Each structure stands twice: as C-alpha cells, then as structure tokens.
Amino acid sequence: MHIKVEVDDEGWEPDNWRIVYKNIRKMREDKSAICDREYKYKKKYSAKEKRFHVLIGLMLSSRTQDETNHAAMERLKEHGLTVENILKTSDKKLGELIYPVGFWRTKVKYIKETCQVLKDKYDCDIPRTVKELLQLKGVGPKMAYLCMCSAWDECVGIGVDTHVHRIAGRLEWTQHPCKTPEDTRKGLESWLPKSRWKEVNIMLVGFGQQICLPVNPKCGECLNRELCPVGRKWKPDKE
Numbered sequence: 569m570h571i572k573v574e575v576d577d578e579g580w581e582p583d584n585w586r587i588v589y590k591n592i593r594k595m596r597e598d599k600s601a602i603c604d605r606e607y608k609y610k611k612k613y614s615a616k617e618k619r620f621h622v623l624i625g626l627m628l629s630s631r632t633q634d635e636t637n638h639a640a641m642e643r644l645k646e647h648g649l650t651v652e653n654i655l656k657t658s659d660k661k662l663g664e665l666i667y668p669v670g671f672w673r674t675k676v677k678y679i680k681e682t683c684q685v686l687k688d689k690y691d692c693d694i695p696r697t698v699k700e701l702l703q704l705k706g707v708g709p710k711m712a713y714l715c716m717c718s719a720w721d722e723c724v725g726i727g728v729d730t731h732v733h734r735i736a737g738r739l740e741w742t743q744h745p746c747k748t749p750e751d752t753r754k755g756l757e758s759w760l761p762k763s764r765w766k767e768v769n770i771m772l773v774g775f776g777q778q779i780c781l782p783v784n785p786k787c788g789e790c791l792n793r794e795l796c797p798v799g800r801k802w803k804p805d806k807e
C-alpha cells in the first residue's frame with residue numbers, strides 16, 4: 569500500500585530523467601510509429617479546417633486503438649472533414665465512416681453537437697482556450713491540452729493520454745503514484761521543463777506504441793532497461 573507522506577515537493581525531479589529522456593528520444597529517432605504517420609488525402613484543407621481535424625481525431629481517440637483511429641480519420645478526410653460538411657452528413661453515414669472506433673454511436677452524437685457549437689459560436693473554427701474546449705461535448709482535460717498544443721501550438725499543459733500515463737508510472741516520473749491521467753499531468757508539469765511539454769506527448773505515445781507496450785513491454789530492446797524500475801525486474805524468459 570502506498571502511504572502518502574507530506575514532504576516538501578519543491579525541486580523534486582525523478583532520478584536520471586535527463587538520460588532516460590535522451591534514450592527515449594533516441595529510440596524514437598526514426599519516427600516510425602503509428603502516431604508519426606502523415607495522413608494521405610487528396611483534398612486540400614485550410615489551417616482552420618486542420619485545427620478541426622485535430623479536435624475530431626482526439627474525440628475519436630478515446631477507447632480506440634491508434635490504428636483504428638487513423639483509418640477512421642482517413643475515411644472522414646476523404647468524405648470531407650469540415651464543420652459544414654459534417655453537419656450535412658446523416659448520423660447513419662457518419663457512424664459508417666467512424667465505425668469501429670470505441671463508443672462510435674455516442675461519438676456521432678458528440679461530434680454533431682460539437683459541430684453545431686463550432687458553427688454557431690466560433691465561425692467553424694475551434695476554441696482557443698482550455699476552458700472553452702472543455703465545454704464541448706465529449707472533450708476532457710487530456711484532449712483539451714493536446715488540442716491546444718497540436719492545433720494552436722500553445723502548450724499550456726502536457727497532454728497525458730493512456731500511453732503517457734502508463735509510461736510515466738513505469739518510470740516513476742511522478743513523485744507519488746498517480747491513479748488518473750489528470751494526476752499524472754500535474755505530477756509531470758511540476759518538474760518537466762516547459763520547453764519539453766510539446767515534445768513529450770508525441771515522443772511517449774510513439775514509444776508506447778512500439779516498445780513500452782501496454783502489455784508485455786519490450787524491456788529487452790529498451791535503452792532504459794537498467795534505469796527503469798520495471799526494466800530492472802525484466803527477465804528474458806518473461807517476454
């Protein structure tokens with residue numbers, strides 16, 4: 569059982585994090601993870617529409633495999649992924665386009681409601697603050713922070729998804745164990761220099777897709793095996 573001890577948190581940072589970080593960066597050098605893929609679509613989209621794509625991609629991503637999400641986004645972009653066009657698209661057709669992402673029926677509803685708000689209040693753009701993003705149906709803190717970073721290039725917080733949450737836990741990158749991604753975000757933000765907030769999400773997501781997998785992480789291939797509490801317990805016959 570973890571006992572929380574009241575200590576002075578100021579100045580805390582994980583041991584060896586700079587080396588661990590550098591190693592992960594090295595393992596991600598070839599940028600060959602699913603999250604690094606460029607979307608291949610023929611239509612030309614404006615900057616405003618591309619921001620909308622970021623938001624929709626994030627809305628589809630919860631409880632959905634990265635590969636499934638990527639394929640759904642490709643279909644939507646081929647169909648015409650603009651606020652106006654999605655509002656014109658029937659729920660049935662939208663469902664067919666995003667299926668089989670997790671909770672696709674609910675997401676059809678949320679996307680339609682969000683598009684209406686974007687049209688009425690934001691001239692078909694997406695809001696530019698975390699507070700306003702959080703008011704959109706189906707958008708939680710993780711999505712809002714990632715959206716600010718990817719769509720607006722304003723990293724006001726670290727985007728912590730399931731990969732970042734898991735890896736930060738394994739590396740003990742927060743002073744106390746964190747149950748939720750939101751707690752992990754606060755824990756990471758307390759010590760990670762702001763200049764790395766943008767990079768850390770995509771770096772860890774790809775690392776989580778290729779090496780530090782949700783089940784059976786490939787510790788044998790990981791440069792951090794000796795520095796990571798999980799890696800240190802790893803034995804070849806366990807893989």
Ligand code: SF4
Pocket residue numbers: 738739779780781785786787788790791792793794796797798799800
């Ligand atoms: S040693 Fe294993 S658990 Fe630790 S970061 Fe590497 S892959 Fe993940």
